Amino acid sequence: MVTMKDVAEHAGVSIATVSFVVNDTKPVTPATRARIEAAMVELGYRRNAVARALASRRTRILALVYPVFERPLNTSSVEFFTSAAAAASARGYHLVIWPVSNDGRELGELLGQRLVDGVLLMEVQLDDSRVQVLERSGTPFALIGRTREPDRYRYVDIDFEATVAGAVDHLAALGHQHLTLVLGSGVDHGDRDYGPFARTRAAFDALLPERTLTGRTIEVNQTEDATALADRIVASHPAATGILVLNDHTALRLVAGLRRTGRKVPGDISVMGLLAAAESGMVCDPPLTLMRAPGPELGRLGADALIRDLEKDEPLPPRLVPCAFEPGQSTAPRRSS
Amino acid sequence: MVTMKDVAEHAGVSIATVSFVVNDTKPVTPATRARIEAAMVELGYRRNAVARALASRRTRILALVYPVFERPLNTSSVEFFTSAAAAASARGYHLVIWPVSNDGRELGELLGQRLVDGVLLMEVQLDDSRVQVLERSGTPFALIGRTREPDRYRYVDIDFEATVAGAVDHLAALGHQHLTLVLGSGVDHGDRDYGPFARTRAAFDALLPERTLTGRTIEVNQTEDATALADRIVASHPAATGILVLNDHTALRLVAGLRRTGRKVPGDISVMGLLAAAESGMVCDPPLTLMRAPGPELGRLGADALIRDLEKDEPLPPRLVPCAFEPGQSTAPRRSS
DNA sequence: CTGAAAGCGCTTACAG
DNA sequence: CTGAAAGCGCTTACAG
Numbered sequence: 001m002v003t004m005k006d007v008a009e010h011a012g013v014s015i016a017t018v019s020f021v022v023n024d025t026k027p028v029t030p031a032t033r034a035r036i037e038a039a040m041v042e043l044g045y046r047r048n049a050v051a052r053a054l055a056s057r058r059t060r061i062l063a064l065v066y067p068v069f070e071r072p073l074n075t076s077s078v079e080f081f082t083s084a085a086a087a088a089s090a091r092g093y094h095l096v097i098w099p100v101s102n103d104g105r106e107l108g109e110l111l112g113q114r115l116v117d118g119v120l121l122m123e124v125q126l127d128d129s130r131v132q133v134l135e136r137s138g139t140p141f142a143l144i145g146r147t148r149e150p151d152r153y154r155y156v157d158i159d160f161e162a163t164v165a166g167a168v169d170h171l172a173a174l175g176h177q178h179l180t181l182v183l184g185s186g187v188d189h190g191d192r193d194y195g196p197f198a199r200t201r202a203a204f205d206a207l208l209p210e211r212t213l214t215g216r217t218i219e220v221n222q223t224e225d226a227t228a229l230a231d232r233i234v235a236s237h238p239a240a241t242g243i244l245v246l247n248d249h250t251a252l253r254l255v256a257g258l259r260r261t262g263r264k265v266p267g268d269i270s271v272m273g274l275l276a277a278a279e280s281g282m283v284c285d286p287p288l289t290l291m292r293a294p295g296p297e298l299g300r301l302g303a304d305a306l307i308r309d310l311e312k313d314e315p316l317p318p319r320l321v322p323c324a325f326e327p328g329q330s331t332a333p334r335r336s337s
Numbered sequence: 338m339v340t341m342k343d344v345a346e347h348a349g350v351s352i353a354t355v356s357f358v359v360n361d362t363k364p365v366t367p368a369t370r371a372r373i374e375a376a377m378v379e380l381g382y383r384r385n386a387v388a389r390a391l392a393s394r395r396t397r398i399l400a401l402v403y404p405v406f407e408r409p410l411n412t413s414s415v416e417f418f419t420s421a422a423a424a425a426s427a428r429g430y431h432l433v434i435w436p437v438s439n440d441g442r443e444l445g446e447l448l449g450q451r452l453v454d455g456v457l458l459m460e461v462q463l464d465d466s467r468v469q470v471l472e473r474s475g476t477p478f479a480l481i482g483r484t485r486e487p488d489r490y491r492y493v494d495i496d497f498e499a500t501v502a503g504a505v506d507h508l509a510a511l512g513h514q515h516l517t518l519v520l521g522s523g524v525d526h527g528d529r530d531y532g533p534f535a536r537t538r539a540a541f542d543a544l545l546p547e548r549t550l551t552g553r554t555i556e557v558n559q560t561e562d563a564t565a566l567a568d569r570i571v572a573s574h575p576a577a578t579g580i581l582v583l584n585d586h587t588a589l590r591l592v593a594g595l596r597r598t599g600r601k602v603p604g605d606i607s608v609m610g611l612l613a614a615a616e617s618g619m620v621c622d623p624p625l626t627l628m629r630a631p632g633p634e635l636g637r638l639g640a641d642a643l644i645r646d647l648e649k650d651e652p653l654p655p656r657l658v659p660c661a662f663e664p665g666q667s668t669a670p671r672r673s674s
Numbered sequence: 675c676t677g678a679a680a681g682c683g684c685t686t687a688c689a690g
Numbered sequence: 691c692t693g694a695a696a697g698c699g700c701t702t703a704c705a706g
Contacts (some may be wrong), residue, residue, distance in 0.1 A: 001451075003699055014677045019701060029675060046449030050390045051699030054682045059387060061452075063433075068419050072616075078410045085405070085436040094452075096400075097434035099422040112383030114338075115398070115431075226622065249620055256622030279409075283586055285563065285593030285622070340683055351693045356685060366691060388683030391698045 002043045010039040022047055062088055062306060063098035063116040065130070067123055070102045071186050074248065075277035076293035077122065080144065083299030084120060091307050095120070104129035111137040118306045120144060124155075125193045142306040144298060145195040154309060155318050156301040158196065158275060162322035163291050164203035167244050167272050170289070170325065172211055175334035176242035176270060179208070181217040182233055184250025191219070196275060200246060216240070220250060230257025234269075241334050242270045248280035255284055255330065266332035274323070281328050289331040291323035339380045347376040359384055399425055399643060400435035400453040402467070404460055407439045408523050411585065412614035413630035414459065417481065420636030421457060428644050432457070441466035448474040455643045457481060461492075462530045479643040481635060482532040491646060492655050493638040495533065495612065499659035500628050501540035504581050504609050507626070507662065509548055512671035513579035513607060516545070516552040519570055521587025523559060533612060537583060553577070557587060567594025571606075578671050579607045585617035592621055592667065603669035611660070618665050626665035631658040 004022070008015040013032060020026040021036045028036075039045070053059040064081055066073060073081075081097060088095035098116070100106045102123075107130050110116065119134060124145030131153065134141045143155035150157075171179060181204045185191040192198070201217050208215040216237040220229060233243065233254060245251035251273040258265050265271055265286060273280060273290030281288040301319050308315060341359070345352040350369055357363040358373045365373075376382070390396040401418055403410060418434060425432035435453070437443045439460075444467050447453065456471060461482030468490065471478045480492035487494075508516060518541045522528040529535070538554050545552040553574040557566060570580065570591060582588035588610040595602050602608055602623060610617060610627035618625040638656050645652060 001699090005699080015700080016678080016702080017676055020676085023701085025701090027675065032676080046446075046451075048699055049450035049452045050387060050396060051682090052701075053387045054391050054684085055699075055701040057682070057701095068415070068422070072412070073410065073415045075409070078405070081434075082405050082436065089436075094447075095436070097418075099419065099426075099432070109383075110431075113386035114383075115386045226619070226624075249616065252620035256620065259622060279586065282563070283589035283593065283620070285596060287563075338683090342683080352684080353686080353694080354692055357692085360685085362685090364691065369692080385683055388698090389685075391700085392683075392685040394685095394698070 001048070002045045003048070004045070006043055007036065007039045007045050010043060011035040059115060059117050060093050061116045062093050062095045062118045062120065062303075063100075063110070064095055064120045065098055065100050065107060065122065067102040068097075068099045071123055073097075074186075075279055076275065076295040079277070079293075079295030080122075080299040080302070083296040084303040085299075087300045087303035088307065091303075093117075093307065095303065100130075102130070104133045108133045108137065111139050118142075118310050120302050120306055124195050126195060126198055127193060140306065140309040142302055142309065144302050146199075147195075150318065154305045154315060156298050156305055157318070157320055158294065158298070159320035159322040160196070160199040161203045161207075162320075163274060164200060164207055164244075166322065166325050167274060167291050168204070168207055168211060168213070171242035171244075171270060171272065171331065172213060174242075174270065174331060177213050177334075178237065178239040179204075179213060179215040179242045179244065180233060180237045180240040181215060182243060182245040182250060182254065183217065183219045184245060184247035185219060185221045186247060186249075196246065200274065204244075214239070222249065226253045226257035227260050228257070229253055230261050230263070234258075234261075234263070241268070242272070242331070244272050244274050246274050248273060248276050251276065251288060251290075252280060252284055255286075255288065266330050267335065270331035270334075272331055276323075276326075278326055281326060284328070284330065286329035289328035290326045292326045293323055294321040297321050338385070339382045340385070341382070343380055344373065344376045344382050347380060348372040396452060396454050397430050398453045399430050399432045399455045399457065399640075400437075400447070401432055401457045402435055402437050402444060402459065404439040405434075405436045408460055410434075411523075412616055413612065413632040416614070416630075416632030417459075417636040417639070420633040421640040422636075424637045424640035425644065428640075430454075430640075430644065432640065437467075439467070441470045445470045445474065448476050455479075455647050457639050457643055461532050463532060463535055464530060477643065477646040479639055479646065481639050483536075484532075487655065491642045491652060493635050493642055494655070494657055495631065495635070496657035496659040497533070497536040498540045498544075499657075500611060501537060501544055501581075503659065503662050504611060504628050505541070505544055505548060505550070508579040508581075508607060508609065508668065509550060511579075511607065511668060514550050514671075515574065515576040516550060516579045516581065517570060517574045517577040518552060518554040519580060519582040519587060519591065520554065520556045521559070521582060521584035522556060523584060523586075528556070533583065537611065541581070551576070559586065563590045563594035564597050565594070566590055567598050567600070571595075571598075571600070578605070579609070579668070581609050581611050583611050585610060585613050588613065588625060588627075589617060589621055592623075592625065603667050604672065607668035607671075609668055613660075613663075615663055618663060621665070621667065623666035626668040627663045628660035629663045630660055634658050
């Protein structure tokens with residue numbers, strides 16, 4: 001392995017000077033700089049990031065902490081990651097997905113090793129033990145989502161009020177007065193405390209009276225087959241002609257199940273996806289009308305928020321990003337009966 | 338930050354001895370061990386992984402290199418990752434997803450920093466520039482997939498011959514004699530060199546004459562809408578009553594498109610997914626019959642192969658894992674016409 | 675502008 | 691079984 005020492009000897013300078021040109025951290029005369037650069041090229045020098053990290057006390061590694069063992073990474077999260085990684089890379093950081101389970105212990109161990117400079121925490125619960133662990137560790141972090149007390153931390157999140165309003169108003173404009181909100185849990189044990197569920201439900205419950213609509217919420221899980229799922233959802237609120245569905249997988253299964261049980265979408269019932277990926281809409285028949293999750297924008301904002309913290313820049317105010325309306329063919333005017 | 342030095346002083350021993358008990362690397366009398374452990378607990382000592390990495394020349398970080406900027410991470414890859422990460426974790430390694438673009442340059446830069454001890458390379462092309470980069474770098478690696486010359490490297494891959502045979506024989510047993518293979522490209526520029534495409538196509542072309550069946554292959558991309566997609570695929574081989582589809586997204590879109598264009602699945606045409614996620618089958622209407630990608634098993638085997646290399650263990654022979662048949666309702670006997 | 679030197683927090687021969 | 695010391699490859703005051 002070629003080290004700075006080798007380069008320094010080859011160029012006839014001290015390793016400090018080599019460091020100054022590698023990092024562009026102090027002025028160096030053009031002549032010495034040229035000698036050093038030539039030596040680096042000739043020897044094929046690559047700066048050792050581990051040594052750099054130890055000396056500078058910064059690894060420049062950021063961890064996207066996602067509970068992959070408990071909850072599968074979905075399309076929107078992958079979009080989020082890609083966008084956040086690009087933003088981090090542009091500012092000289094590595095952003096990697098670090099698989100950590102949800103209970104906080106494993107995260108504590110990771111942070112104790114001081115291998116990562118900062119954390120982007122995903123799939124935040126209202127009361128999330130991982131947040132306490134992060135706080136105690138002193139590692140800078142930003143939340144993608146919010147806890148019960150949002151303003152204690154840096155975060156970016158989806159604007160659930162605006163998203164629910166967008167969906168509800170779309171259906172209301174089509175004449176639907178009775179709505180069902182379906183929360184499709186990706187985990188077995190239920191998700192009452194999961195931020196997106198709690199906030200979507202709250203926004204839904206607050207908005208319906210304002211719009212003089214009726215609504216019910218039902219939580220389902222991933223194990224049921226499409227037919228049973230559709231029957232159960234319809235039975236939970238038989239008057240509903242409009243259904244909002246929180247996760248993509250559940251939305252697609254519901255549409256399939258409605259058809260198989262003889263209900264026409266959108267003829268009998270209109271269905272919309274919430275926080276969905278455009279990609280999911282395209283595989284649905286009919287193409288799903290949806291509120292598209294703002295993965296790319298959240299990714300950029302999340303990475304920015306974290307990096308500003310790391311670099312002691314002025315924090316930006318927390319941002320809430322609404323989902324965008326994406327037209328499909330799964331919603332239509334209520335049938336006059 | 339509490340260091341080994343602090344622990345050593347607190348326990349009245351040298352830092353070497355602390356290191357011996359932390360790593361369990363040399364015998365230490367129970368009495369001193371107890372003193373040291375007590376000191377660690379009392380001071381809240383956590384071993385600094387960066388310093389450890391520099392001194393031992395091993396970071397214990399393994400990178401799952403996936404070209405996230407070019408190709409979206411799909412469900413099977415996520416399953417692969419989760420399983421590989423668990424296997425790595427059990428052996429004391431961190432396995433993280435490192436976003437690196439496909440062209441090799443970025444990978445070279447990453448490896449030069451010596452931040453990762455080993456690489457699991459995904460989405461391998463037949464001629465993959467990233468493999469040359471890995472080889473030159475001296476970083477241990479294993480391929481998930483194979484290049485044109487498989488046996489020069491450690492790899493694990495899907496058994497495409499067995500997988501194609503499983504699908505073809507299922508359809509042949511139902512009486513289908515004319516088959517179409519659809520390769521659904523996730524990227525714009527086509528994927529001729531992408532391992533799974535090339536090997537599936539080759540297996541398909543080799544098998545059909547043996548079974549005295551006819552077949553055609555068609556490559557499509559992700560931009561077309563479902564109806565146009567279905568029309569084009571049917572037109573490419575009008576006699577076909579059985580269709581095999583390589584990627585999940587394309588399979589779902591095709592089934593939707595067939596229905597919308599008036600063809601019944603499986604009444605008129607049987608459709609099967611190849612290398613698919615069980616999850617995708619469940620959101621399809623009718624539920625998709627498929628050959629399930631062995632993400633979890635490949636993940637375990639891939640992590641093992643890499644770690645054996647890192648630890649200078651005897652290499653295991655390369656493994657090919659077949660997809661498992663997963664019954665659905667998208668295939669049925671050929672209609673006698 | 676450049677260099678000598680301390681130090682980042684560990685591991686690992688080596689000696690006893 | 692334990693310790694003193696060198697060394698991993700850098701960064702960063704400090705001095706000149």
